[in-house]
Amino acid sequence: xxxxxxxxxxxxxxxxxxxxxxxxxxxxxxxxxxxxxxxxxxxxxxxxxxxxxxxxxxxxxxxxxxxxxxxxxxxxxxxxxxxxxxxxxxxxxxxxxxxxxxxxxxxxxxxxxxxxxxxxxxxxxxxxxxxxxxxxxxxxxxxxxxxxxxxxxxxxxxxxxxxxxxxxxxxxxxxxxxxxxxxxxxxxxxxxxxxxxxxxxxxxxxxxxxxxxxxxxxxxxxxxxxxxxxxxxxxxxxxxxxxxxxxxxxxxxxxxxxxxxxxxxxxxxxxxxxxxxxxxxxxxxxxxxxxxxxxxxxxxxxxxxxxxxxxxxxxxxxxxxxxxxxxxxxxxxxxxxxxxxxxxxxxxxxxxxxxxxxxxxxxxx
Amino acid sequence: xxxxxxxxxxxxxxxxxxxxxxxxxxxxxxxxxxxxxxxxxxxxxxxxxxxxxxxxxxxxxxxxxxxxxxxxxxxxxxxxxxxxxxxxxxxxxxxxxxxxxxxxxxxxxxxxxxxxxxxxxxxxxxxxxxxxxxxxxxxxxxxxxxxxxxxxxxxxxxxxxxxxxxxxxxxxxxxxxxxxxxxxxxxxxxxxxxxxxxxxxxxxxxxxxxxxxxxxxxxxxxxxxxxxxxxxxxxxxxxxxxxxxxxxxx
Numbered sequence: 001x002x003x004x005x006x007x008x009x010x011x012x013x014x015x016x017x018x019x020x021x022x023x024x025x026x027x028x029x030x031x032x033x034x035x036x037x038x039x040x041x042x043x044x045x046x047x048x049x050x051x052x053x054x055x056x057x058x059x060x061x062x063x064x065x066x067x068x069x070x071x072x073x074x075x076x077x078x079x080x081x082x083x084x085x086x087x088x089x090x091x092x093x094x095x096x097x098x099x100x101x102x103x104x105x106x107x108x109x110x111x112x113x114x115x116x117x118x119x120x121x122x123x124x125x126x127x128x129x130x131x132x133x134x135x136x137x138x139x140x141x142x143x144x145x146x147x148x149x150x151x152x153x154x155x156x157x158x159x160x161x162x163x164x165x166x167x168x169x170x171x172x173x174x175x176x177x178x179x180x181x182x183x184x185x186x187x188x189x190x191x192x193x194x195x196x197x198x199x200x201x202x203x204x205x206x207x208x209x210x211x212x213x214x215x216x217x218x219x220x221x222x223x224x225x226x227x228x229x230x231x232x233x234x235x236x237x238x239x240x241x242x243x244x245x246x247x248x249x250x251x252x253x254x255x256x257x258x259x260x261x262x263x264x265x266x267x268x269x270x271x272x273x274x275x276x277x278x279x280x281x282x283x284x285x286x287x288x289x290x291x292x293x294x295x296x297x298x299x300x301x302x303x304x305x306x307x308x309x310x311x312x313x314x315x316x317x318x319x320x321x322x323x324x325x326x327x328x329x330x331x332x333x334x335x336x337x338x339x340x341x342x343x344x345x346x347x348x349x350x351x352x353x354x355x356x357x358x359x360x361x362x363x364x365x
Numbered sequence: 366x367x368x369x370x371x372x373x374x375x376x377x378x379x380x381x382x383x384x385x386x387x388x389x390x391x392x393x394x395x396x397x398x399x400x401x402x403x404x405x406x407x408x409x410x411x412x413x414x415x416x417x418x419x420x421x422x423x424x425x426x427x428x429x430x431x432x433x434x435x436x437x438x439x440x441x442x443x444x445x446x447x448x449x450x451x452x453x454x455x456x457x458x459x460x461x462x463x464x465x466x467x468x469x470x471x472x473x474x475x476x477x478x479x480x481x482x483x484x485x486x487x488x489x490x491x492x493x494x495x496x497x498x499x500x501x502x503x504x505x506x507x508x509x510x511x512x513x514x515x516x517x518x519x520x521x522x523x524x525x526x527x528x529x530x531x532x533x534x535x536x537x538x539x540x541x542x543x544x545x546x547x548x549x550x551x552x553x554x555x556x557x558x559x560x561x562x563x564x565x566x567x568x569x570x571x572x573x574x575x576x577x578x579x580x581x582x583x584x585x586x587x588x589x590x591x592x593x594x595x596x597x598x599x600x601x602x603x604x605x606x607x608x609x610x611x612x613x614x615x
Binding site for chain 2 (some may be wrong): 183310311312313315316317318319320321323324326327331333334335336337338341361
C-alpha cells in the first residue's frame with residue numbers, strides 16, 4: 001500500500017513557514033533538511049550501545065523489506081522515505097520479556113543525514129528501548145514503532161545533543177489490541193529540536209502514555225507536536241509534558257492534538273502541558289487541541305499552564321537556610337522529577353538532572 | 366543567650382491603593398529561654414509580624430528595626446536570617462512537588478551547619494526526631510508538604526524545628542487545624558526543643574488552647590497592627606473569658 005500511496009500522493013512542498021505545522025519553526029535554522037534542494041546522505045547512525053541479551057534481533061535491512069505502515073504529510077518523513085535505502089530494524093520476539101533496556105546511541109556524521117528505524121514489539125512481549133542522542137548532528141529521523149497485541153514497550157528518547165544540532169523527527173507508535181506503549185521524550189540539547197510523537201491504535205484495550213520533559217536555554221528551539229488518533233473503541237491515552245525555559249530567546253512549542261473519531265467509543269484521554277518561565281526573554285507556546293466525534297466516551301480532557309517561578313516555594317526553602325540558587329535548583333529538579341524519575345535508570349536520571357543544573361547555572365536563572 | 370529585639374517596627378503591603386500600613390509600630394524583645402505568646406483577633410497583623418521577621422518579599426519595611434544579638438536582621442536575605450538563628454514555623458507550609466522530605470531536611474541542615482551532616486548519624490537523628498513526633502518513617506520519602514494533612518504539615522514544621530535548632534523560633538498559628546492529640550504531640554515537640562536548647566519562642570495564636578500545653582512567660586495582645594496590652598500567663602485566661610472585643614473598637 002505504501003509504495004502505491006507514495007506514488008499517488010503529491011509530494012509535500014517545501015514549507016514556507018505559513019503552514020500550520022511549520023509556523024512556529026525557525027526554518028532558516030534547519031540546515032536545509034526540510035528543503036529538497038539540499039543534499040542529504042543515507043547513513044545509518046544508530047548503534048546498539050548496551051543491553052545484549054536474548055529475546056530480540058537487530059538488523060540493518062533494505063528499505064523495500066520494511067515499507068512504511070503509517071501515512072504522513074510531514075515533508076521530513078517524506079524525504080526520509082524517498083531517500084533512505086537501509087533501515088534499522090529492531091524486533092522484539094513475541095512472548096519474550098527482555099529484562100535489560102536495549103540502549104542505542106548515535107555515531108555522528110558530519111553530513112546532513114536522514115535515518116529510518118522500525119521497532120516491532122511482538123505479541124505479548126515486554127521490553128524497554130532507550131535512544132541516547134548526543135553530539136553534533138543535522139538529522140531527519142523517522143521511527144515507526146509497532147506494538148502487536150498484548151505487547152508492552154517502554155520507549156525513551158534522550159535529546160542530549162550539543163547545542164549546534166538540528167533534529168527533526170517523527171516517532172510514530174501503532175498500538176495494537178491490549179498493547180501498552182509508554183514513552184518518555186527528554187529534550188535538553190540541540191539548537192532546533194522538532195519531534196512529532198504520534199500515536200494510532202489498531203485494537204481495543206490499547207493504551208499509550210506520552211511523557212516528556214524539555215528545558216530550553218539561550219537560543220534553543222524545542223518543539224514537540226503530539227498527535228494521538230483514537231480510531232478504535234476503548235483505547236486510552238495520557239499525555240504529560242513539562243518544560244522549563246531560561247535565558248534570552250529560549251523557545252518551546254508544545255502542540256497536543258487528540259482526535260477521537262466517531263468509532264472510538266469508550267475512549268479515555270487526558271493531556272497536560274506545564275511550562276515554567278524562569279527568566280525574561282523566554283517564550284513558551286502551548287496549544288492543546290481536542291477534537292471529538294462521539295460523546296460515548298469515558299473521559300477527555302486537557303490542561304495547559306505557563307507560569308513563573310513560585311516565589312512561595314523559594315521563600316519556604318530559603319527560610320530554612322537554603323541559598324537562593326540551591327533553592328531554585330531543588331524546585332526545578334522537583335518539577336522535572338515527576339517524569340525523569342520514571343526513566344528508571346539512576347545514572348541517566350542523574351546525568352539529565354546535572355545537565356539541567358549546569359544549564360541553569362550558565363544562564364544565571 | 367540570644368535576644369531578638371524589635372523596635373517600632375512598621376510594615377506595609379502593596380495594594381491597589383498603594384502601600385498600606387499593617388504593622389504600626391511594634392516593640393518586642395524575645396530572649397533565649399523565654400516564651401512569648403502573641404494573641405489577637407484575625408486581621409490584626411500577627412502573621413505579618415512573623416513573615417516580616419522571616420523576610421517574606423511581600424512585605425515592605427516602612428520603619429523601625431529588628432536585630433538578633435545586635436545584628437540587623439532586616440538587611441539580611443531570607444536564608445541569612447535562618448543562618449543567623451531564626452526559624453519560622455508557618456501556618457500554611459508550602460508544597461514543593463518532587464523534593465523529598467529527606468532531601469529537603471538534609472539540604473537545610475547542610476546549609477545551616479555549614480557542612481553536610483554525617484550520613485550515619487544524620488539518618489539516626491532524623492529517625493529519632495520523627496519517632497518522637499509520632500511520624501511514620503515512610504514520611505521522609507514523600508514530597509515536601511504535598512498531600513500532607515493539616516496535622517502532618519504542622520508536625521513536619523516542628524520536625525524541622527527539632528533538627529535545625531534555631532536560637533529563636535516563631536510559631537505562626539501552629540495550633541490551627543490540629544486535633545487534640547496532634548496539638549499535644551506538636552506542643553511536646555516545642556517544649557522538648559526548648560528544654561534541650563533553651564531557645565526563645567514567639568508563639569502566635571488566635572486561641573488559648575495551645576497555651577495549656579506551652580506555658581507562656583509573657584502574653585501580648587495584638588490589635589490593629591500593634592501590641593495593646595501585655596502581661597503574664599494570667600492575661601491569656603482573661604482573653605479566654607472575654608475575647609478580643611474590648612481591643613477591637615478603635
